[in-house]
Amino acid sequence: MQSHRRRAGIAVALSGITVIAAAAVTWAAATDNLVPTNNYTVGCLTGMSGGTVCRTDNADVTYYMDSGGNDKLEDIDKANVRVAIQEFHDKTDLKVSYDSSPSWTGGSETDIYYAEATVPGSDEGLTWCNDNSPGAFKCDQQYVRIEGGGHYSPGLSCHETGHAVGLLHGAEASPTLPNQDSRLGCMKKTPGFADGLGTNNRENINANY
Template identity: 80%
Template sequence: MTLSGITVVAAAAVSWSAATDNLVPTNNYYVGCLEGMSNGTVCKTDNASVTYYMDSGGDDKLEDIDKATVRTVMAQQYAPTDLSISYDSSPSWSGSTETDIYYAEATVPGSDQGLTWCNDDSPGNYKCDQQYVRIEGGGHYTPGLTCHETGHAVGLLHGQNASPTLPNQSPTLGCMKKATGFADELGSNNKENINGNY
């Protein structure tokens, strides 16, 4: 359009809002972060600089193929978000520089193949200083399940806890579907929630 010799170009509005809020807390999930494998709470990591370590010895050791899966998921799914992802080859288990996510391979209670829990919560909020991810061996360290459990470690929820709620198998949830597919990726909704919170 031209007004008095000035050309005006109308730009289309761009919306970057996620389809649903599925990062703690939500209107449908406001349980505070609790420590321990049996507490079943989902917590956010305590800051945007996320360090991770993969068990390299003993009974909980990840095989080379599982380590490669974790590295690929962290580099291709989480590093492109506003999180700063780095591997911690000398993990810290206490203090202000604790390694944020510890990956192990071991049996998971119940019928699930993966589990994430807080090992060191920050009382009074939804954050955790150090989280443990345990995935069973025998081929269960898939890209989809690794993405899913890492999602819980940064605070992502299933669809039933999102606001507005979504079916737990909604494709909008990407790798945060309750029953995760082998190669499920993080997806745009989860990335927008991460970027909006970190």
């Protein structure tokens, strides 16, 4: 009877230790890749040529996909954006919702605008801040542009959406990671067709929003 109780006591203590260790592993992101990091302290600049990655200015993220004219997304493109967006909504602290009547001016513009159009240079996608917010690293409205002809994949949509909320490539993370390190998920510099957020990006978003 006595020894049975003692064993039970030890078992409880051990399981307590196990739980603590598991929690520590869960929250240790591979790298800090959300603006700003020790290797990326550039403030948010407005404009396509600004070339900066900025956070979005709130955790309630609204988005609009161009639906008419030259820059509209085809149905398949929209479906792939929704696949990417759904992961941000379901797996992070961000609440993402579609804004069918977008706002382009004022203090709370639609947060992310997706268009299909030519991207300068050799990249297939580009994200820039169209209206930076007071408070160095934040943007009120992000423009995402991805080229046509099947480039609007779930992986690239996830990548550009990641930039729109402040996620960086491995070279700007701290510590730095190779740009194609698998732990970067869809934030690999060249993401795979179906790359998703992954654990590291999710943990960085949840630590910052």
